[in-house]
Amino acid sequence: MVGEGSAGPASAAARAAADAVDPDEILRFARALIAARSENPGGTEDAAVQVAGDVLTELGATTEIVRSNDGRPSLVARIGKGDRPRLAWNGHLDTVPAGDPSTWSSDPFEGAVTDGRLVGRGACDMKGAIASALAAVAGVRRGRIDLAGTLELHLVADEELSGTHGTRVLRDRGLLDQDAAVVGEPTELELALAERGGAWVTAVARGKAAHGSQPHRGVNAIVSMSRLVLRLPEVLPDREHPLVGRPTVNVAIVAGGSAPNVVPDRCEVEIDRRIVPGEDDPDEVLEPFRRLVGRLREEHPDVNIEVAIRDWTEAAETDGDTTIAAVSRDAVAQETGEPPPFVGFTGITDARFYINDARIPTVILGPGSLTLAHTANESVGLDELHTGARAYARLFTGFLGVAEPVG
Numbered sequence: 225m226v227g228e229g230s231a232g233p234a235s236a237a238a239r240a241a242a243d244a245v246d247p248d249e250i251l252r253f254a255r256a257l258i259a260a261r262s263e264n265p266g267g268t269e270d271a272a273v274q275v276a277g278d279v280l281t282e283l284g285a286t287t288e289i290v291r292s293n294d295g296r297p298s299l300v301a302r303i304g305k306g307d308r309p310r311l312a313w314n315g316h317l318d319t320v321p322a323g324d325p326s327t328w329s330s331d332p333f334e335g336a337v338t339d340g341r342l343v344g345r346g347a348c349d350m351k352g353a354i355a356s357a358l359a360a361v362a363g364v365r366r367g368r369i370d371l372a373g374t375l376e377l378h379l380v381a382d383e384e385l386s387g388t389h390g391t392r393v394l395r396d397r398g399l400l401d402q403d404a405a406v407v408g409e410p411t412e413l414e415l416a417l418a419e420r421g422g423a424w425v426t427a428v429a430r431g432k433a434a435h436g437s438q439p440h441r442g443v444n445a446i447v448s449m450s451r452l453v454l455r456l457p458e459v460l461p462d463r464e465h466p467l468v469g470r471p472t473v474n475v476a477i478v479a480g481g482s483a484p485n486v487v488p489d490r491c492e493v494e495i496d497r498r499i500v501p502g503e504d505d506p507d508e509v510l511e512p513f514r515r516l517v518g519r520l521r522e523e524h525p526d527v528n529i530e531v532a533i534r535d536w537t538e539a540a541e542t543d544g545d546t547t548i549a550a551v552s553r554d555a556v557a558q559e560t561g562e563p564p565p566f567v568g569f570t571g572i573t574d575a576r577f578y579i580n581d582a583r584i585p586t587v588i589l590g591p592g593s594l595t596l597a598h599t600a601n602e603s604v605g606l607d608e609l610h611t612g613a614r615a616y617a618r619l620f621t622g623f624l625g626v627a628e629p630v631g
């Protein structure tokens with residue numbers, strides 16, 4: 225443990241809140257959330273909203289369920305009287321599907337503990353982090369800290385499939401208006417200030433059908449598409465972002481052909497082109513695909529491929545020179561002994577709604593490692609969850625301040 229960054233009642237309160245965090249409680253919250261299945265696609269967040277809502281009500285929060293037009297629930301919980309500063313902590317209640325249970329060493333919804341690690345779907349991404357945030361709220365309360373500002377937990381639906389039914393709904397209903405935000409995705413408690421976005425590109429190759437025994441009479445669309453796929457790295461611009469690195473491209477889905485004895489006249493692929501902050505113009509991202517098709521056509525006149533962007537998710541970047549970044553850094557440093565580095569997040573998170581749409585200074589900060597997210601036997605260290613909860617307790621107290629005693 226290093227020395228307190230600033231002396232005084234706020235830092236004493238921050239330590240008291242952290243010390244009041246109960247590791248057994250974190251585990252209990254996390255296991256209850258994991259047992260409340262919320263696979264996306266395939267399920268809803270209702271059971272998980274119920275679990276988190278019960279905990280938060282018990283802790284004195286006022287809660288509200290905000291449903292998308294399709295009925296998917298997000299929980300908005302307020303701790304405090306609405307006074308400023310106001311801080312949002314965002315975590316998603318949905319998980320990716322558990323997949324084949326036989327690939328797991330234990331029931332993915334049991335929340336088994338093995339070698340000091342909690343195993344289960346959502347343990348790392350990100351019901352564990354939500355449990356840490358709930359336990360931090362409990363620590364603040366148990367430490368009898370009267371926060372000057374207001375904490376708002378946004379426990380949302382549908383992050384895994386783009387946030388349409390979750391954080392986007394909160395944005396559309398005018399609920400993203402806080403002074404700062406923390407998105408608790410797994411960063412191993414490093415401080416992520418930028419994330420990549422994605423352009424889903426569809427490419428369709430057209431050929432000419434012919435009898436499979438006379439391929440020279442047709443034009444094979446799969447062959448045309450193969451030429452494109454093998455040269456996809458040529459569409460990437462030579463640019464590098466200091467936190468998230470370079471853009472990438474990955475061919476993800478392929479479909480083509482109709483029968484073993486027919487020359488295929490159509491082949492379609494879905495391409496995942498990840499964009500970095502600064503790549504704001506879809507046309508600029510698509511143009512290199514068109515130029516590559518043009519070059520292929522010069523070499524092979526039969527090539528006929530159309531490309532289009534099917535879905536665009538912007539990248540996001542926030543300033544490191546903000547109060548929330550400084551307070552978060554200090555909170556983690558107090559717990560780990562060293563200030564966490566500023567990093568980039570390689571995936572897409574709901575932070576983009578706070579940063580790009582609501583212009584709220586935001587950090588991505590949470591326990592657990594993204595490399596374990598979405599895997600069979602997804603897990604998170606109990607010590608990581610405990611450190612995360614302690615850091616959140618400090619962060620909430622540090623950012624929101626302590627009310628002056630009246631009289």
Ligand SMILES: [Zn+2]
Binds near residue numbers: 316349350383409410
């Ligand atoms: Zn996540």
